[in-house]
Amino acid sequence: MSGKKATRAAYGETLVELLAEGVDVYAVDADLSASTTTAKLKAVDEKRLVNVGIAEQNMIGVAAGLSLTDKVVFTGSFAVFGTGRVYDQIRNTVCHGNLNVKIAPTHAGISVGADGGSHQMVEDIALMRVLPNMRVLVPADYRSAKAAIRLAAETHGPVYIRMGRADVEQIDSGTDMLDFGKARVLREGGDVTIVACGVEVGQALSAAASLAERGIEAEVIDAFSIKPLDSETILTSARKTGHVVTAEEHSVIGGLGEAVAGLLSEFPGVLRKPLKRIGVWDRFGASGDFDELFREYGLDAQSIFDVVVQ
Amino acid sequence: MSFDQQAIEQRAARMRADILKMVTLAGSGHPGGSLSSTDIMATLYFGDVLRYRPEEPKWDGRDRFILSKGHVAPVLYAALANAGCFDVTELAALRKFNSRLQGHPDHLKLPAVEVSTGSLGQGLSIAAGIAYGLRACEQTEQKVYVLLGDGELQEGQNWEAAMFAAHQRLDNLIAIVDNNGLQIDGRLEDVVSLGSIADKFSSFGFTVFEVDGHDVAELKDAFNRAVEVQGTPVVIIAKTIKGKGVSFMENQAGWHGKAPSDELCDTALKELGTSMSEEVRR
Numbered sequence: 001m002s003g004k005k006a007t008r009a010a011y012g013e014t015l016v017e018l019l020a021e022g023v024d025v026y027a028v029d030a031d032l033s034a035s036t037t038t039a040k041l042k043a044v045d046e047k048r049l050v051n052v053g054i055a056e057q058n059m060i061g062v063a064a065g066l067s068l069t070d071k072v073v074f075t076g077s078f079a080v081f082g083t084g085r086v087y088d089q090i091r092n093t094v095c096h097g098n099l100n101v102k103i104a105p106t107h108a109g110i111s112v113g114a115d116g117g118s119h120q121m122v123e124d125i126a127l128m129r130v131l132p133n134m135r136v137l138v139p140a141d142y143r144s145a146k147a148a149i150r151l152a153a154e155t156h157g158p159v160y161i162r163m164g165r166a167d168v169e170q171i172d173s174g175t176d177m178l179d180f181g182k183a184r185v186l187r188e189g190g191d192v193t194i195v196a197c198g199v200e201v202g203q204a205l206s207a208a209a210s211l212a213e214r215g216i217e218a219e220v221i222d223a224f225s226i227k228p229l230d231s232e233t234i235l236t237s238a239r240k241t242g243h244v245v246t247a248e249e250h251s252v253i254g255g256l257g258e259a260v261a262g263l264l265s266e267f268p269g270v271l272r273k274p275l276k277r278i279g280v281w282d283r284f285g286a287s288g289d290f291d292e293l294f295r296e297y298g299l300d301a302q303s304i305f306d307v308v309v310q
Numbered sequence: 311m312s313f314d315q316q317a318i319e320q321r322a323a324r325m326r327a328d329i330l331k332m333v334t335l336a337g338s339g340h341p342g343g344s345l346s347s348t349d350i351m352a353t354l355y356f357g358d359v360l361r362y363r364p365e366e367p368k369w370d371g372r373d374r375f376i377l378s379k380g381h382v383a384p385v386l387y388a389a390l391a392n393a394g395c396f397d398v399t400e401l402a403a404l405r406k407f408n409s410r411l412q413g414h415p416d417h418l419k420l421p422a423v424e425v426s427t428g429s430l431g432q433g434l435s436i437a438a439g440i441a442y443g444l445r446a447c448e449q450t451e452q453k454v455y456v457l458l459g460d461g462e463l464q465e466g467q468n469w470e471a472a473m474f475a476a477h478q479r480l481d482n483l484i485a486i487v488d489n490n491g492l493q494i495d496g497r498l499e500d501v502v503s504l505g506s507i508a509d510k511f512s513s514f515g516f517t518v519f520e521v522d523g524h525d526v527a528e529l530k531d532a533f534n535r536a537v538e539v540q541g542t543p544v545v546i547i548a549k550t551i552k553g554k555g556v557s558f559m560e561n562q563a564g565w566h567g568k569a570p571s572d573e574l575c576d577t578a579l580k581e582l583g584t585s586m587s588e589e590v591r592r
């Protein structure tokens with residue numbers, strides 16, 4: 001494993017690479033371009049970072065307009081403001097019109113840490129997933145975030161990319177072949193399937209290592225593409241293990257867990273044990289550091305371990 | 311094409327009849343604001359203001375028009391049909407199942423629509439984004455026109471967009487406010503007053519023109535001056551009458567979103583010097 005890096009660190013960097021490769025890429029941000037890292041685009045070509053100030057609704061509208069002049073447009077801000085505050089703009093202008101706008105805020109989830117509940121978005125996957133025309137990608141690490149940004153840029157239409165602030169380990173997958181509708185099996189095992197996304201992928205891998213010491217072989221799936229979901233990979237694994245646990249740094253309502261539950265409910269008899277969902281149980285976040293919060297909210301590797309063995 | 315006031319007024323009369331017919335046949339829709347915007351739209355589309363090619367809706371050299379107050383789709387469809395973007399007979403399909411003429415404009419269904427609208431307060435932002443994008447491509451000759459309602463200006467996003475457009479000196483952006491003084495629940499003055507719309511836009515850094523929104527010569531003159539403005543976005547505040555041209559609809563908030571009965575439609579068409587049978591024959 002290489003050094004830790006946040007998924008957001010991939011954002012501005014990848015936009016700069018895309019520009020160098022000839023993609024007519026623009027970012028529209030709302031006074032958070034240093035935090036989201038879209039400011040890196042400005043350093044290369046000033047006009048390509050459109051800073052609208054603290055005005056997220058206008059951020060989405062301006063992005064929509066730019067896309068109508070055939071540009072590939074990414075929006076910024078924090079996940080809480082970049083989705084929730086502008087839900088109607090994303091729904092009615094971006095998605096209803098199927099515009100080429102990528103909603104790619106950073107600072108999603110409780111891993112934001114000290115800023116507390118007002119800034120810890122745990123409902124964004126639910127909000128974005130329900131929208132027609134919207135695809136939803138949740139990268140687990142820096143390299144996956146780069147892949148997500150590239151995929152979004154080369155695919156016409158709305159895409160949601162969920163990025164975080166916290167530094168996370170780079171997952172050694174052997175391959176970074178990521179695509180819409182594709183999950184990756186990071187670890188094979190026959191006893192239980194852990195389907196995770198984002199930061200929880202790393203936690204699931206740690207849990208799997210501890211489980212192995214207890215003689216439980218967990219299959220860990222990175223559900224990078226929440227929508228479209230890789231039904232085939234998840235079903236194949238579920239048929240093998242008969243026991244599925246989901247893990248996400250998001251509300252258990254409307255996120256990955258419910259997407260997997262919805263899928264498995266259409267295939268009765270696959271599971272031999274009830275599905276367990278790990279996530280935030282209908283609560284807001286709070287201030288704290290990563291470890292404290294992940295323990296409190298039951299998102300750490302130990303919590304995943306406990307849910308599997310119980 | 312030189313300015314022909316009478317020709318525009320004839321187009322406007324034609325569009326008003328189309329709006330009434332469309333909304334009556336649909337059994338629902340928004341006649342009040344469509345009729346208050348008709349002379350603005352007629353001047354834009356038939357007064358040699360907006361550059362467009364009816365047979366080529368995505369022509370690269372076109373000016374852009376955004377209907378921010380998307381509920382007045384009937385006036386947009388009437389303008390587009392009379393401009394030759396599609397056959398006028400299609401107007402009878404307004405709001406019907408499988409129709410391209412959705413209750414609010416949908417660019418995925420009807421390519422002559424620049425961008426889908428319907429949720430209020432977003433058109434000025436979209437227009438500013440297009441204006442920024444055109445300027446970035448050095449397509450500065452092209453203008454972006456956006457029609458706003460006055461009630462719609464209660465949406466705060468407009469003022470975010472206004473700040474941005476002025477800050478970016480988007481002088482290729484021309485907003486028009488259909489200032490009919492009414493919204494669904496009554497007079498703006500009674501619901502939530504906007505104060506001076508002109509002073510507000512002016513303080514945000516716009517160049518402001520105020521005109522009689524039913525005087526096509528005044529409108530044309532304002533558009534002529536608007537395209538010459540440099541360094542600031544422009545707003546044309548057009549004082550209008552909701553339901554203009556139909557005596558029983560004028561200045562009545564109740565006709566914001568209601569279709570007339572067949573009888574009332576006949577009465578209205580008679581006032582406009584035409585009749586339903588004549589309309590259907592077209």
Ligand SMILES: [Mg+2]
Nearest residue numbers: 460461490492
């Ligand atoms: Mg009004």
